[in-house]
Amino acid sequence: MHLDQLPNAIVSALPLAGVYAVVGLGWVVLFRATRILNFATGQFVLFGAYLYYYFSERVGLPFPLSLVCAIGAMALMGAMLHILFMRRMVGQEGFAPVILTMGLAIVISNAVTLLFGPGTQSVSLPLAKTSVQFPGNIAITSGGFLIMGVAAVLAVGAILMIRFSRWGIQMRAAAEDPLHASQSGINVGTVFVGAWASASAVLGLMGVIYGFSTVVTPDMTSVGIRGLSPVIVGGMASIVGVVPGSIVVALIENVSVVYFGESVRDAAVMIVILAMLTVRPTGLFGGRLIGRV
Numbered sequence: 001m002h003l004d005q006l007p008n009a010i011v012s013a014l015p016l017a018g019v020y021a022v023v024g025l026g027w028v029v030l031f032r033a034t035r036i037l038n039f040a041t042g043q044f045v046l047f048g049a050y051l052y053y054y055f056s057e058r059v060g061l062p063f064p065l066s067l068v069c070a071i072g073a074m075a076l077m078g079a080m081l082h083i084l085f086m087r088r089m090v091g092q093e094g095f096a097p098v099i100l101t102m103g104l105a106i107v108i109s110n111a112v113t114l115l116f117g118p119g120t121q122s123v124s125l126p127l128a129k130t131s132v133q134f135p136g137n138i139a140i141t142s143g144g145f146l147i148m149g150v151a152a153v154l155a156v157g158a159i160l161m162i163r164f165s166r167w168g169i170q171m172r173a174a175a176e177d178p179l180h181a182s183q184s185g186i187n188v189g190t191v192f193v194g195a196w197a198s199a200s201a202v203l204g205l206m207g208v209i210y211g212f213s214t215v216v217t218p219d220m221t222s223v224g225i226r227g228l229s230p231v232i233v234g235g236m237a238s239i240v241g242v243v244p245g246s247i248v249v250a251l252i253e254n255v256s257v258v259y260f261g262e263s264v265r266d267a268a269v270m271i272v273i274l275a276m277l278t279v280r281p282t283g284l285f286g287g288r289l290i291g292r293v
Helices: 003-034 041-058 063-084 096-116 142-164 166-176 178-183 188-213 218-226 228-234 242-260 262-279 288-292
Strands: 131-134 138-141
Touching: 003 041, 003 138, 003 142, 003 166, 003 188, 003 218, 003 228, 003 242, 041 063, 041 096, 041 188, 041 218, 063 188, 096 218, 131 142, 138 142, 142 166, 142 188, 166 178, 166 188, 178 188, 188 218, 218 228, 218 262, 228 242, 228 262, 242 262
Parallel strands: none
Antiparallel strands: 131 138
16 A cells, blocks of 8 residues: 555546546436446547547647547537437337447447557647656646546536537427427427437547547547446436536545455446445435436
């Protein structure tokens, strides 16, 4: 055990919580809108990072244009995936939607390897890779600050949008009862397309930022399943619950690594999921929608 590393592990849990919060938003937005769990979430993060790498490094576009192209391409991909594949899965019970998203995960992973190779790539942003030192041998990198800032903006924006915007109200209505929502004049298909497009864009943005703070590698997909744990902790249907759920999971994960080593990182996350499903399946802020999972 290295107890002197504990303060740094606790503080470094904040950027990790930011990653989980944004990835969790991708899970929750789709679930709230379509009742579908997207097990290709990690692949969306990966593909967004590689798309930005392609536009910035291979095409040579400047940063703002590369970012817009990558996020726009992710939004378009999400919309097309719903139109071509997921539209028929909305409202279906059983394993069919889960199996389909798992199939999408395999296809995207193999497409990334085919297009970009299995190696590691670097993502460059107009931000110096520095770190800020705090008392107690604690440090947070510029990438960590960027992750926390983006996560805070996206979390607040998502909460306000879903609760108060017209699209958010329509999304909640479509999720509750698609037939009645359609009869009330809501274009349910457009709402679902918008949910897939927005979730894909958010996940793609996190891929870019996460890739900048570390490196871009096919192993990035693991953040997708690990990002499901704060959603389960906070509540599958709760946008608000994603943030505290992310902090809890990130703290437990980092402290577990300090005590037991890096090899327990994934296991710690899975134990959190199992414990929450056993003790409180609806999550800390769970609502009645969780009963439809």
